[in-house]
Amino acid sequence: MSLITLAIPFFLIAVLVELALDRWRGWGLYRLNDAIGSLGAGILSRLSGLVRAGLLLAIYVPAYEWLKPIYAAAGLHWSADNIWHLFLAVVAYDFCYYWKHRFAHEINLLWADHLVHHQSEDYNLTTALRQPAGGPPVGWIFYMPLLAIGLPPEMVVTAGAIDLIYQFWVHTQKFPKVRWMEWIFVTPSNHRVHHAQNTIYVDRNYGGVFIIWDRLFGTYQEELEEEPCIYGVRKPLNSFDPLAANLQHYKRMALDAWHTKNWWDKLTLWFRRTGYRPADAEAAMPVPSCDLNNFQRFDPQITRGQRIYALAQHLCYSAATLALLWHAQHLDYWQQLTTVLALTFGLVVNGRILDGHRLAKGAELIRLGALAALLPLLPTPLSATLAIYCLLSALSWWWLAFTSKADRVALVSD
Known part of the structure; x- marks a missing residue:
């Protein structure tokens, strides 16, 4: 450990x-x-x-x-x-x-x-x-x-x-x-x-x-009272999906390599100084930086019930991850990999729920269905626990995403 x-x-x-x-x-x-x-x-x-x-x-x-x-x-x-x-x-x-x-x-x-x-x-x-x-x-x-x-x-x-x-x-x-x-x-x-x-x-x-x-x-800078910190990055992610977070800049560089006609740039832009973009790629696919004078944090709106659901799912993923880390030495590589993929899928869908993404409704049901399909392969105590989890989650999500007419509210007021 x-x-x-x-x-x-x-x-x-x-x-x-x-x-x-x-x-x-x-x-x-x-x-x-x-x-x-x-x-x-x-x-x-x-x-x-x-x-x-x-x-x-x-x-x-x-x-x-x-x-x-x-x-x-x-x-x-x-x-x-x-x-x-x-x-x-x-x-x-x-x-x-x-x-x-x-x-x-x-x-x-x-x-x-x-x-x-x-x-x-x-x-x-x-x-x-x-x-x-x-x-x-x-x-x-x-x-x-x-x-x-x-x-x-x-x-x-x-x-x-x-x-x-x-x-x-x-x-x-x-x-x-x-x-x-x-x-x-x-x-x-x-x-x-x-x-x-x-x-x-x-x-x-x-x-x-x-x-x-x-x-x-020569890289030190003191925090200045007259210059309050604005957190984040100049080209914001605008998503709470952790997989999208990890792929953000790779995707941008790959698109730049695709759009530029200069073969030297295609090969070297990956190793150039941060922020470098070939001129023709930038013209074909401009990515504006955020306006720091009118900075607005990414804060989409979802219903209060969906917000609570996302928090509950996150707590489940956290508990499952701690259990996996604690017992990883008792599992073979393929058992670890399967569990990691299942949890990753859950984290991605949960992020998209918080984004208010239109595909999140169906994706969450697909996730729960895929998890339920694995139950026969699991030991009885674990499969019984996961069966209850899948059933309760599916019923809650169906009601919240497909039948609830609750007003949409801001996730957290500033």
Whole structure:
């Protein structure tokens, strides 16, 4: 069981605490649709991790073993039990993370993956859990320099988990500036800058734990009182479907490669600087950026009953995902893959329900029918539970989507 998986329940508790404070104080930080969209992307990220191989350790471990005699001769002995060794490991890992993160903002193909984390137009603790499901397998390259200091693979994994877990708490709007922290650590204030799409804030503050890298390499920007952060991306997703979130920029690049007549652009636009589009492709398929002077968050309307239904389904997917992560070692690959595909289909349909998409009505019934068709293949206790779930969900959705005449209401008022 990884540190990140163990931390998930604590993340969710923190989200619930912030949500309760938000409702009590009237801050207006949370919208149901955006929160479910972010959490759905986070679930998809954890699900995809079960069925795709990680290249970092597959390459790092053999390289480390090959270099072990050199480390022994040089007297390099790291210990996870030594707190200073662990601290230095986190510092070294975070330095590599800074460059990985920076390149993710500067190269089209890498941005296509990292973009998912920035699509939310709200900024709260659910934004921290909004993670990509897995892009081009090149991230491992940025951590290979850790071999130069002989960092053992297990400490790379631990330092990476600490780095990621630390980043959770900085995704909040209600933690004020603490001046001394702003010089050393990534804080909620300087990370709010990172998530803002204001011109002055774009492509700044890349550190994961330490902000000192940004100060050293010229990418630091302080949060300014006279320039409130506007969250999201310049070319908004306008959907709460986590699969669409992961495919957004890949689709745009593929269409650009299709429309441009320049073969050099067809081959290289994937690796050009973020935002680059061939002139003829842009003329054929213009994608305007949002107007920051009249910014409106994507907030479609659905009925209150459908809104509650989407929340209930999301809670079911969350519980099923936690159960799968907890028991994954007892399942073979094909059992894991089937469960991941079923949950992914559910997350996609739930996102489209929140979008108010016209096809969501039928798609939800198809999903429930497909799940019901799998019941004979499952163990009796599980099949009985899922049969009840399918029946109750189908009846509720039929009534809400096909017979209910309730007035349409805004998902959450601002």
